Amino acid sequence: MMVCTMHGKERVMQPLIEKHLHLPSELVANFNTDAFGTFTGEIERAHDPVTTLRMKIKKALEHAGATLGIGNEGSFGPHPQIPFVPADQEIAMMIDLINNLEIVATVTSTNTNFAHAEITSEEELDSFARQVHFPTHGLILKQTNEGKVSYLEKGIANWDRLHEVYNQFKRMEGTVAAETDMRAHMNPTRMQVISEATEQLIKNILSVCPSCHWPGFGPSEVTRGLPCGWCGAPTQRIRAVTSRCKHCDHEEEKAMNETKADPQYCDQCNP
Ligand SMILES: [Zn+2]
Numbered sequence: 001m002m003v004c005t006m007h008g009k010e011r012v013m014q015p016l017i018e019k020h021l022h023l024p025s026e027l028v029a030n031f032n033t034d035a036f037g038t039f040t041g042e043i044e045r046a047h048d049p050v051t052t053l054r055m056k057i058k059k060a061l062e063h064a065g066a067t068l069g070i071g072n073e074g075s076f077g078p079h080p081q082i083p084f085v086p087a088d089q090e091i092a093m094m095i096d097l098i099n100n101l102e103i104v105a106t107v108t109s110t111n112t113n114f115a116h117a118e119i120t121s122e123e124e125l126d127s128f129a130r131q132v133h134f135p136t137h138g139l140i141l142k143q144t145n146e147g148k149v150s151y152l153e154k155g156i157a158n159w160d161r162l163h164e165v166y167n168q169f170k171r172m173e174g175t176v177a178a179e180t181d182m183r184a185h186m187n188p189t190r191m192q193v194i195s196e197a198t199e200q201l202i203k204n205i206l207s208v209c210p211s212c213h214w215p216g217f218g219p220s221e222v223t224r225g226l227p228c229g230w231c232g233a234p235t236q237r238i239r240a241v242t243s244r245c246k247h248c249d250h251e252e253e254k255a256m257n258e259t260k261a262d263p264q265y266c267d268q269c270n271p
C-alpha cells in the first residue's frame with residue numbers, strides 16, 4: 001500500500017494501515033502534492049476535495065509505479081450544519097487500480113484551531129497566537145497591499161521568528177494578517193482528525209458485501225418519506241438507508257430507528 005501524502009501524514013496513516021489491514025505500507029518518495037493546490041493560497045485548488053484527492057493518489061501511484069494507494073485531503077471553513085463554528089473536514093481515500101476500487105471516508109470535526117485575523121499591533125499578534133495554540137501549532141503571516149499578497153511566510157513555529165517577521169511586514173505599505181498553518185506537520189490538532197478519518201476509512205474497507213465479500217460495503221443512498229406522526233403523510237425526513245455492493249449489486253435496506261416524523265417536518269400539518 002503506497003501512502004500518497006506529504007507533510008508527515010504518513011506518521012499517523014502508516015501505523016493504522018499496518019495494524020488493521022496487515023499490509024506493508026510505504027511512502028511515495030519525491031512526490032509533491034502541492035501542485036494540486038495549497039492551503040496557503042499560492043496555488044488554488046481547482047476541483048472539489050474528493051476529485052483533488054483522487055487525482056493526487058492516481059498521480060502518486062503512477063509516479064511510484066504502484067496500483068494500491070491511500071491519501072488524505074482536508075478542507076477548513078464554517079461547519080456545514082453549525083454556522084460560525086469553524087470545522088476541519090478530512091477525507092481519506094483508498095484506490096485500488098487493479099480491482100477498480102475506490103473507498104472514501106469523511107470526518108467533519110469542530111476540533112480545529114482554524115482562524116485568521118488582521119493584526120495591527122504586537123499585542124494583537126501575541127493574543128491571536130496564544131488563542132490558536134502557538135507555538136505547538138504553526139502560523140502564517142501575510143503582508144497584503146491593495147488586495148494582493150506581497151509577502152508570505154509559512155511554518156512560523158517560534159516567538160522570535162513571529163515577532164521578527166511581523167515587524168518586517170509592518171514596516172511596509174499595506175496590512176498584515178496572521179492565519180493558522182493548516183499543513184499537517186504544523187498542526188497536531190489536524191493530525192488527530194486525519195487519524196480519525198483514516199480509522200473510518202479502514203472500517204469502511206473492512207466492511208464487506210455479505211454476498212460476495214467485496215470491500216467497501218456501506219450506506220450509499222437514503223430514502224426520504226418518513227411518515228408524519230399526526231397525519232401519516234410522507235415527509236422529507238429519512239425513512240431508510242440503502243447499502244449497495246459496487247461489485248455484485250447486492251442491496252440491503254435498513255429502516256431508521258424512528259418510525260414517525262415530528263409533525264414540524266410535515267408539509268400538511270406545518271405548512
Ligand atoms: Zn457484493
Ligand SMILES: [Zn+2]
Nearest residue numbers: 228231266269
Ligand atoms: Zn402531518
